[in-house]
Amino acid sequence: ILNVEQSPQSLHVQEGDSTNFTCSFPSSNFYALHWYRWETAKSPEALFVMTLNGDEKKKGRISATLNTKEGYSYLYIKGSQPEDSATYLCALLTGNQFYFGTGTSLTVIP
Amino acid sequence: DTGVSQNPRHKITKRGQNVTFRCDPISEHNRLYWYRQTLGQGPEFLTYFQNEAQLEKSRLLSDRFSAERPKGSFSTLEIQRTEQGDSAMYLCASSFPSGTRGTGELFFGEGSRLTVL
Numbered sequence: 433i434l435n436v437e438q439s440p441q442s443l444h445v446q447e448g449d450s451t452n453f454t455c456s457f458p459s460s461n462f463y464a465l466h467w468y469r470w471e472t473a474k475s476p477e478a479l480f481v482m483t484l485n486g487d488e489k490k491k492g493r494i495s496a497t498l499n500t501k502e503g504y505s506y507l508y509i510k511g512s513q514p515e516d517s518a519t520y521l522c523a524l525l526t527g528n529q530f531y532f533g534t535g536t537s538l539t540v541i542p
Numbered sequence: 543d544t545g546v547s548q549n550p551r552h553k554i555t556k557r558g559q560n561v562t563f564r565c566d567p568i569s570e571h572n573r574l575y576w577y578r579q580t581l582g583q584g585p586e587f588l589t590y591f592q593n594e595a596q597l598e599k600s601r602l603l604s605d606r607f608s609a610e611r612p613k614g615s616f617s618t619l620e621i622q623r624t625e626q627g628d629s630a631m632y633l634c635a636s637s638f639p640s641g642t643r644g645t646g647e648l649f650f651g652e653g654s655r656l657t658v659l
Binding site for chain 1: 545546575577582583584585586587590597598633635645646647648649650651652653
């Protein structure tokens with residue numbers, strides 16, 4: 433079992449603030465790093481799939497970076513909106529298994 | 543195809559009863575995963591199928607748990623003689639393998655929440 437850690441566990445920000453959270457993972461046997469957004473009463477949805485060291489991906493106001501050598505990924509949200517409120521999960525794919533972190537719960541206060 | 547569907551969405555049962563959950567994946571996906579999520583934790587891997595073959599099982603999956611995917615389409619997860627510790631959200635996800643079609647991202651259902659009294 434691989435240990436994937438996310439921090440912080442939860443975060444409350446004001447609407448308009450920018451924020452970021454971290455996913456740390458053991459860098460050996462890395463294949464891909466996934467980010468998912470899980471809104472309450474919905475199913476988790478993929479945000480990014482990252483495979484290469486130095487990868488940077490962007491979708492609207494959300495972006496992510498990947499450092500496979502040191503074993504971390506950052507997720508950034510610029511100008512947070514109430515609809516960004518969700519739990520953000522990262523998952524390490526190694527072999528055929530995904531190892532999920534415990535998630536960062538984001539609440540954006542209007 | 544509207545995505546991955548799971549049913550029932552909620553199940554309340556008494557300790558000792560058997561429960562079965564069903565997952566209908568996206569039809570083109572040949573991989574299907576089951577995860578369990580408890581409060582404050584991320585999804586924990588239970589098992590996965592490639593087509594109808596169950597390729598990997600977590601040691602979390604005790605003898606009371608069994609999963610099938612007949613004909614490589616829908617899958618069922620059965621829990622026999624449920625215990626209070628089985629109370630959790632059971633998530634199903636499907637995908638293509640990475641490097642084939644798409645990026646290997648998981649498409650999740652909305653989950654089946656089990657409460658064992």
